[in-house]
Structure formats: C-alpha cells, structure tokens
Amino acid sequence: MKLNIAKEVAALEQMTVGQLQQRYVEIFGEPVRSRHKQYLIRRIAWRLQANAEGGLSERALRRAEELANIADVRVTPPRAATGVATTASTTPPAATDRRLPPTGTALTRRYKGRTISVIVLPDGFEYDGERYRSLSAVAKAVTGSHMNGFRFFKIEGQP
DSSP states (O other): OOOOHHHHHHHHHHSOHHHHHHHHHHHHSSOOOOOOHHHHHHHHHHHHHHHHHOOOOHHHHHHHHHHOOGGGOOSSOOOOOTTOOOOSOSSOHHHHOTTSOOTTOEEEEEETTEEEEEEEETTEEEETTEEESSHHHHHHHHHSSOOOHHHHTTOTTOO
C-alpha cells in the first residue's frame, strides 16, 4: 500500500506537539526531546517520504558516514574555565580590515599645515611615538574630535 505523503504531511500540521512526539516514536523507534513543532513535522515528513520513495543509496550513506565523525561533534558548548581570562582573538579587527595597506606601510596626510605620518603595525598603528588601536583613535589625537580614521586618511574607498 502506497502512502499519500501530501495527506500525511497535512495531517501532521494539525497535530499537537505531544502527538507529533508520539508519531516520531512510532516512525523512528526512539523518543525525541525536541518540542519544536516545525522541526518535528519536517523530520517525520522526511522519514515518511524516505520510507515511501526509498532513502539514500548505499554509496551516499557510506560517504555521509565518512564525513560525519561523531566524536568531533559537540552537543553543548564547552564550559568557560573559572579564573582563566580568555580572548576571542589575538589579532585586533584593524589588522584584518581589507581596506588597510600591509603592515609597515606609512600613511601620510597634510593637516593644518603639517604632515601627519602613521605606520601600520600588526596590532594597530603608530603615530608620533604612540601606539593606537585604530585609525579613528589616531584621527582623534590629531584633530581633537572624533572622526572616521579611514575617511581622515582618505583610504575608505579602497578594497
């Protein structure tokens, strides 16, 4: 007897979450912890269709098994170690910005009759013997007010 998948899916849409969990157990043979209605509907509909039309080929199943090393999958995030300071990144965002020239490049600009020269460092910028984390901080030190550093040094449109 062939199932009418469209009717089955329409019937799933009308079920409550509890009924969907029970149907999941009937189809998959194991309980489910999820109470997300759309997730349950999609998983059940997928299994109904796979049973009716045939699932993945043996070759596809072997390849999926090769790709999914279950030991590498974490279900929950690791707990943060107590008392240990962690940083998200060792490189500041300024060093990865594509608009910036390579490390060691000198950015120059004339401002109010004097030449401003900034050296691009791996972890920021150097201006007048001081280190700054961003070009905007350099621009603020030069002008005395907040200003976009890329705009101040006229490099905002470069890739």
